[in-house]
Amino acid sequence: MLTFICYPKCSTCQKAQALLDRLEAQYEIRDIKTNNPTYVELKAWFSLSGLPVKKFFNTSGILYKSLNLKEKIPSMSEEECLELLATDGMLVKRPLLIDEHRVLVGFNADEWESVVLAK
Secondary structure, three states: OEEEEEOOOOHHHHHHHHHHHHOOOOEEEEEOOOOOOOHHHHHHHHHHHOOOHHHHEOOOOHHHHHOOHHHHHHHOOHHHHHHHHOOOHHHEOOOEEEOOOOEEEOOOHHHHHHHHHHO
16 A cells, blocks of 8 residues: 655645546555654655655755755754654655655656556
């Protein structure tokens, strides 16, 4: 089963969900604002993703900008970044598509379709 983590008001998340529905994907939906990812979840997703931890930050978000994270993240450890991400779901880049083998961060229609069709 896929887990689709999104912010329902986000237009990119809405496009991602439309793709999942069009492909008749079986998925569980989770609102990132009301059900914030935990540190343990983020650490596991980070490991599965193969991405640098900075790719998990929602760099266009108001909170990211207000905390001046562009300047702070380069000097933070992976652990510090994951701990910070766990404090507020709005810091996390979305949408995320998660299965037992991989984590996709952000929406790329071709990439998402290939994961869904492989299921």
